[in-house]
Amino acid sequence: MTIIQIVPQLPPAIDGLGDYALNLGLQLQEDFGLQTIFVVGNSETKSESIEGFSVKPLSIHSAKALTSLLAELKPKSSIVLLHYVNYGYEKRGCPFWLIRGLKRWLAANKNCQLVTMFHEVYASSSLPWTSSFWTSPVQKHLALQLSELSEYCLTSKQLYAQFLQELNPSLGKQIPAIPVFSNIGEPQKVPPLIERTRRLVVFGGSGTRLRVYQKSLCFLTEICQQLDIKEIVDIGPATGLNLSDVQGVPVVVMGKQPASKISEIFLDSIVGFFYYPLDFLARSTIFAAYCSHGLIPVGSSYYAWGKENDGLIVGQHYWLADGQKTILNLPVGQSIANTAFDWYQSHRLSEQSKLFAQYLLS
Numbered sequence: 001m002t003i004i005q006i007v008p009q010l011p012p013a014i015d016g017l018g019d020y021a022l023n024l025g026l027q028l029q030e031d032f033g034l035q036t037i038f039v040v041g042n043s044e045t046k047s048e049s050i051e052g053f054s055v056k057p058l059s060i061h062s063a064k065a066l067t068s069l070l071a072e073l074k075p076k077s078s079i080v081l082l083h084y085v086n087y088g089y090e091k092r093g094c095p096f097w098l099i100r101g102l103k104r105w106l107a108a109n110k111n112c113q114l115v116t117m118f119h120e121v122y123a124s125s126s127l128p129w130t131s132s133f134w135t136s137p138v139q140k141h142l143a144l145q146l147s148e149l150s151e152y153c154l155t156s157k158q159l160y161a162q163f164l165q166e167l168n169p170s171l172g173k174q175i176p177a178i179p180v181f182s183n184i185g186e187p188q189k190v191p192p193l194i195e196r197t198r199r200l201v202v203f204g205g206s207g208t209r210l211r212v213y214q215k216s217l218c219f220l221t222e223i224c225q226q227l228d229i230k231e232i233v234d235i236g237p238a239t240g241l242n243l244s245d246v247q248g249v250p251v252v253v254m255g256k257q258p259a260s261k262i263s264e265i266f267l268d269s270i271v272g273f274f275y276y277p278l279d280f281l282a283r284s285t286i287f288a289a290y291c292s293h294g295l296i297p298v299g300s301s302y303y304a305w306g307k308e309n310d311g312l313i314v315g316q317h318y319w320l321a322d323g324q325k326t327i328l329n330l331p332v333g334q335s336i337a338n339t340a341f342d343w344y345q346s347h348r349l350s351e352q353s354k355l356f357a358q359y360l361l362s
Contacts (some may be wrong), residue, residue, distance in 0.1 A: 002035040002077040003028075003360055004070070006098075008088030009042045010050055016205075016285040017119055019183035021083050025053055027353040034357065037073055039066075041089050041098075061090070066101030067108070078112040079360055080105075084146060085119045086139055093123055094138050099145050106149055115359050116146055118155040119283065121163040144168055152359040156180050156283040158309045179282035179310055181349045182292040184259040187267060190294030190341060193334050198230040199269040200249075201295065203262065204286045206237045211275040213241060216300040219321035220273055221247045223298055226328045227271060235262055266293035270333065274299040281318070282310035291317075291344040296333040317343055 005025060010018040025036035037054045045057035056073070058065050070080070082102070089095035106112055122139035147153050147168045154176045155161050161175040200223065202212050212220065223229070224246065232251045234243060243251040257265075266272070272290030276299060281287045290297040297318040314320050317340045319328055326332070345351075 001033070001079075001361070002037060003079045003081055004037050004039055004073055004077050006039045006080060006082045007041065008083075008085060010038060010040055010045065010047070010055065013042070015088075016180075016183060017083055017085055017088065020119075020180060020285065022051060022053075023181070023183060023349060024352065024356065026051060027349050028357060028360075031350065031353045032357045032361070034360070037077060039069060039073075061095070061097045063097045063100035063104060066097065067104045070101075070105045071108075074109065074112070078109065080112070080114050081356070081360060082114060082116045082146075082150075083119060084116050084143075086122065086142065087120065094142060096142070099142050099149070102149055103145070113151045113360075114149055115152045115356075116150040116154070118143070118153060118160055118164065121155070121160050121167075140167060147171060152362075154178065154355070154359070157280070158282075159279070176355060177282075177310070178347045178352055178355060179344075180285050180288050181347060181352055182289040182344075183285045184266070184289050185263040186292045186348050187263065187294075190267060190337075193270045193294075193296070193330055193337060196270050197268050198228055199265075200224060200227075200229045200232050200271040200273055201235065201266060201269045201290075202232065202273050203235045203266075203289065204274070206239045208274070208276065208286065209234065209236055210239050210241070212273055213239070213243070215302070216273070216275045216321070217246065219300040221249075223271060223273070223321050223328060224249045227330065227333065229271065233265055233269065235265065262289075263293065266290070266295060269295060270330075271296045271298050275302055277302050278314070278320075279303060279309065281312055287318075288344065291340040292348070294337050294341050296328075296337045297340055298328070311343060 005021050007018055007021045009015040028034040040057045043057055043059055047055050049055055086093040086095055089098050121143045144167045147164055158177045161177045164175055165171055202209050229249055232246055232249055234251055234253045235257055237256055243253055245251055272295035274286055276284050287297055298321055300322045319336055
């Protein structure tokens with residue numbers, strides 16, 4: 001059987017969602033024999049295949065182009081898995097063409113099925129000079145329409161499930177909220193911290209890492225002192241910073257690396273540092289990677305709405321460098337790393353593959 005996955009981008013574009021969709025496709029193939037055809041919203045995509053899967057870029061963002069492509073693919077598949085990130089498909093977060101195209105396709109093909117993974121639902125703002133202040137009602141309406149078109153809805157965050165239930169009460173209260181998995185692998189076993197190099201890792205896109213150095217440098221320094229860190233490894237696209245050391249701790253700038261190399265470095269490090277909205281950690285592939293490799297996830301306070309959930313508790317699943325009254329040591333860090341690793345196992349890639357297959361094959 002074959003499914004169609006619709007995504008904004010695929011690797012080598014720097015895009016965690018593209019990695020998510022690709023890894024999910026590979027796992028669905030391995031576990032259930034499901035093949036994937038990728039429909040990519042980015043018209044600049046040149047590849048015709050990735051990891052053995054066909055790739056079909058949309059020539060333009062229009063309902064007609066989408067319905068035409070899906071009609072062309074229908075002999076191969078009548079099941080679409082949409083990865084919904086509204087800003088990924090349209091600059092202002094209002095992808096009218098996407099919703100209209102799917103609506104027309106479903107109306108013309110009664111035996112077809114749409115399953116939507118809401119990686120985002122809508123944005124909102126109280127600031128009139130931001131676009132989301134004006135477009136939020138439209139974004140909500142589009143999310144409502146999409147939920148009505150979908151046979152099943154899933155999401156990566158409990159708060160998003162609540163948003164969807166408020167928009168569309170007919171969905172009920174059983175929308176699965178599954179935190180994202182690691183895009184750089186999932187070791188079955190991880191060595192204890194005492195056996196690892198006293199290394200701290202800063203990993204992610206250029207923007208997320210820039211925020212670490214610009215917003216959390218003093219807390220990064222404190223953690224290095226508390227845990228006797230001997231080396232900081234910076235992994236990801238260039239930040240434009242000239243990093244050589246942080247208060248005497250040498251920084252090794254490695255740039256972009258293959259997943260296998262990153263995994264190897266993680267397994268011989270003790271801390272993964274982040275600066276990310278704490279109430280969105282469940283949808284952070286960076287946080288997922290730290291948890292899956294048995295690192296101590298460490299960050300500093302950064303709230304979007306101040307609503308921590310998804311089963312994550314500060315001091316148990318991660319350490320806040322500016323939020324604890326005690327000093328972080330290795331035994332405490334090992335306890336946190338263990339709890340974070342255990343939390344991750346319930347939504348590891350193989351578990352998510354089972355859940356998606358359940359909805360796609362029903």
